[in-house]
Amino acid sequence: MPLKVLLLAALVGILAGALCALFELSVHRLSECRLDWLTELHWWQALPLAFAGSALLGGVGYGLTHLFAPEAGGSGIPEIEGAMEELRPVRWWRVLPVKFFGGLCTLGSGMVLGREGPSVQMGGNVGQMVADLFGLPKEHGHALLAAGAAGGLAAAFNAPLAGILFVMEEMRPQFRYSFLAIKAVGLSAIMATLVLQMIRGQHPAITLPHYVAPPLASLWLFLGMGLAFGVLGFVFNKLVLACQDGYLALHRNRCGRFVAIGMVVAGMFGIISLFAAPLGGGGIELIPHLVAGEYATATLFLLFAARLVATLICFCSGAPGGIFAPTLALGTLFGMTFGGLFQTAFPHLGIEPGAFAIAGMGALFAASVRAPITGIILVTEMTDNYQLILPMMITTVGATLVAQWLGGRPIYSQILERTLRLASQHKVARTGESMP
Numbered sequence: 247m248p249l250k251v252l253l254l255a256a257l258v259g260i261l262a263g264a265l266c267a268l269f270e271l272s273v274h275r276l277s278e279c280r281l282d283w284l285t286e287l288h289w290w291q292a293l294p295l296a297f298a299g300s301a302l303l304g305g306v307g308y309g310l311t312h313l314f315a316p317e318a319g320g321s322g323i324p325e326i327e328g329a330m331e332e333l334r335p336v337r338w339w340r341v342l343p344v345k346f347f348g349g350l351c352t353l354g355s356g357m358v359l360g361r362e363g364p365s366v367q368m369g370g371n372v373g374q375m376v377a378d379l380f381g382l383p384k385e386h387g388h389a390l391l392a393a394g395a396a397g398g399l400a401a402a403f404n405a406p407l408a409g410i411l412f413v414m415e416e417m418r419p420q421f422r423y424s425f426l427a428i429k430a431v432g433l434s435a436i437m438a439t440l441v442l443q444m445i446r447g448q449h450p451a452i453t454l455p456h457y458v459a460p461p462l463a464s465l466w467l468f469l470g471m472g473l474a475f476g477v478l479g480f481v482f483n484k485l486v487l488a489c490q491d492g493y494l495a496l497h498r499n500r501c502g503r504f505v506a507i508g509m510v511v512a513g514m515f516g517i518i519s520l521f522a523a524p525l526g527g528g529g530i531e532l533i534p535h536l537v538a539g540e541y542a543t544a545t546l547f548l549l550f551a552a553r554l555v556a557t558l559i560c561f562c563s564g565a566p567g568g569i570f571a572p573t574l575a576l577g578t579l580f581g582m583t584f585g586g587l588f589q590t591a592f593p594h595l596g597i598e599p600g601a602f603a604i605a606g607m608g609a610l611f612a613a614s615v616r617a618p619i620t621g622i623i624l625v626t627e628m629t630d631n632y633q634l635i636l637p638m639m640i641t642t643v644g645a646t647l648v649a650q651w652l653g654g655r656p657i658y659s660q661i662l663e664r665t666l667r668l669a670s671q672h673k674v675a676r677t678g679e680s681m682p
Contacts (some may be wrong), residue, residue: 248426251386255430258376258390259397259437262369264439266401267445269346269368270361276303276354277519284520296520297513304512304565306538307351308505311566315344319564322367324662325521326395329370330388332418333666338371339376345371348566355512356519356526358553358560362402363568369398369438389427393419397429397438402536402570403451404442408624410436412458416617416656451628452530454537457601459633464588464595465640471584472609472641474588476648478580479613479677482554483657484568487664489562492510499672504564515556525552529575533607536578537600543586550579569657573614574607574625581606604634616656 280299282293311319317334318325318341328334349364373394377387392413399411413421413431421427460468497503519526524535535541557572584606585599607629608621615621622638625631646657 250380251389251426251430252433254376254380254382254390255393255433256437258369258373258394259400259434260364260441261376261402262372262394262397263441264445265342265368265411266361266365266398267442269350269364269401271446272350273290273353273361275352275558276312277356280354280356280516281520283390283671290617291522292520293466293517296516297361300357300516300519303351303355305355305456305509307348307355307512307566308508308564309501310344310348310351311564312501312504315340317341318344318348318367318566320566320661321568321570321658322347322370322566323363323395323568324658324665326367326370326391327417327420328662328666330373330391331424331540332415333662336371336374336391338375341371343369345566352508352512352565352567353528356515357512357565357567358515358526358528358556358572359527359565359567360530360569360571360573362399362570364566365398365402366395366568367398369394369396369434370400371432372397381608385422386424387427389424389430392421392427393430393434397434401434401438401442403624403628404439404449405451405624405627406435408620408627409438411620411623412557412617415620416615416658419659426602428560443649448628452533454497454534454604454631455600457598457604457631457634459599460601460637461595464592465595465637467584467588467595467597467639468602468605468637469593469644471581471606472644473648474584475577475580475609475641475645476613477652479610479645479649480611480654482576482614483654485558485659486562486657487660489558489662490564490664493562493564494668497500508563508565511559512565515560518556523634524549525556528571529553529578530571532575533578533603535636536575536582537603541582543583543590546579546583546586550576551585555577569613573610577606577610578603579606581609592623601634601637604629604631605638608638609641609645612642613654614657616649616654617645618642631656 373390582603585602
């Protein structure tokens with residue numbers, strides 16, 4: 247049985263890698279075709295067509311989600327965590343097509359959403375699908391579910407080690423540790439990454455300059471920035487939950503309202519992604535331009551504030567898309583702003599603002615998700631900047647400690663608790679039972 251589980255874990259990694267690579271290429275192609283077509287038109291023609299086209303895509307994405315697989319809405323990572331605790335169902339026959347095509351439509355419309363959440367959820371569902379088709383017992387099915395999630399994240403960012411660590415660190419309350427399960431997770435992440443690289447190449451997810459290690463005299467600045475990121479991560483999580491409640495108060499989980507609101511949001515970001523490109527999209531493509539110093543410090547802060555609002559509007563609407571990539575972009579913007587200020591205030595230190603931007607990518611993730619080791623390794627693998635591991639560690643640990651001191655909790659855990667609470671309330675309202 248152990249050999250069978252490992253062989254199936256390798257199969258899960260291959261399938262997850264292929265599916266996530268296809269998802270990435272499809273989103274890129276759809277976005278590219280939409281923008282190429284619109285840019286050939288006069289602005290007065292492009293504006294209504296940009297709204298109408300993205301609204302239509304959003305309507306498909308929101309409609310598929312609400313009608314066929316509500317659990318496919320949002321990031322999907324809390325759903326995998328709930329499934330690992332046997333609190334949420336894994337209806338892979340519904341979730342896989344809905345998440346793929348629904349996510350393709352919402353991400354392709356120009357909304358500020360990431361593909362990593364869909365990749366993790368689709369990977370986990372692939373793992374459960376393989377376990378069901380081969381009739382594995384529940385214990386080994388749990389291992390394949392975790393292995394699929396690791397393969398999905400590894401394929402989303404070309405980061406196999408981060409995929410393994412994400413399951414073992416962020417999902418540690420749900421993951422059932424055993425030597426066999428750990429090997430299955432590692433094997434799936436490796437195979438998913440190999441398949442991804444065969445399809446799209448071996449280059450890092452983000453192409454950035456290679457920075458030298460900053461001088462020791464500047465490391466206290468990374469700690470100070472990390473403390474600010476801790477406060478930001480705490481506030482960010484509170485805003486996400488508040489905005490989700492605000493959307494629920496608007497549509498009250500009625501299909502017509504849910505889809506109509508989603509269409510308006512998607513249409514609005516269809517226009518934004520065309521006429522103000524830095525404010526639209528997941529943000530991964532924006533990061534190299536930020537680090538290259540194409541924006542003044544004041545502009546960086548304004549762009550940060552605008553993308554923060556855009557991230558909340560898009561993610562909290564219930565669209566099938568993740569918050570991982572938008573968070574990395576926000577961290578880059580906030581870090582680059584600090585880097586510019588520090589460069590002006592301490593010119594004798596020879597500070598590279600881009601080093602602070604890269605450290606910031608992992609810091610906001612760590613403060614929000616509360617997985618500092620995963621954040622450090624993920625950013626290192628994505629950017630190929632191994633010389634910045636020490637300042638990244640200082641920044642992310644500082645951010646995590648402050649977020650914990652403020653009473654913050656991991657965002658995915660809070661979203662899962664909210665989902666379970668709403669599901670319980672819906673069941674009570676439908677059956678007329680009394681709350682226990």
